[in-house]
Amino acid sequence: MKLIIRILLTAVVVFLIAKFLPGVSVAGYGTAIVVAVVLALLNLIVKPILVLLTLPVTILTLGLFLLVINAIIILLADSFISGFGVDGFWIALIFSLLLSIFQSILFSILGSD
Numbered sequence: 367m368k369l370i371i372r373i374l375l376t377a378v379v380v381f382l383i384a385k386f387l388p389g390v391s392v393a394g395y396g397t398a399i400v401v402a403v404v405l406a407l408l409n410l411i412v413k414p415i416l417v418l419l420t421l422p423v424t425i426l427t428l429g430l431f432l433l434v435i436n437a438i439i440i441l442l443a444d445s446f447i448s449g450f451g452v453d454g455f456w457i458a459l460i461f462s463l464l465l466s467i468f469q470s471i472l473f474s475i476l477g478s479d
Contacts (some may be wrong), residue, residue, distance in 0.1 A: 372474065376402035379468045387464065389457035393449030399449050404443045413439055436462035 377398040384392040409467040418434045440458040452458045
């Protein structure tokens with residue numbers, strides 16, 4: 367049940383960020399839910415592989431390269447979903463930062479098991 371709530375909260379945050387951040391577009395509420403699910407799957411499957419492959423760079427940059435990996439995940443979601451659009455790398459980086467901040471706030475309010 368908590369997973370569904372987290373996905374719905376992420377979809378709301380994706381939709382709101384797309385409304386206020388120029389360069390990001392979401393076709394509708396359904397597309398925002400699909401984006402949230404795809405982002406969850408990409409973070410579950412692809413992100414650990416990317417983190418492992420780029421571990422030396424991540425250590426060298428003291429973890430800042432993880433922001434680049436988050437932007438790459440957003441751009442991958444953009445390529446998979448037709449109703450979701452991100453104009454470039456820097457917009458994806460800003461989008462991923464905002465999404466992470468808002469998810470942290472909302473998930474801390476939601477609590478954990």
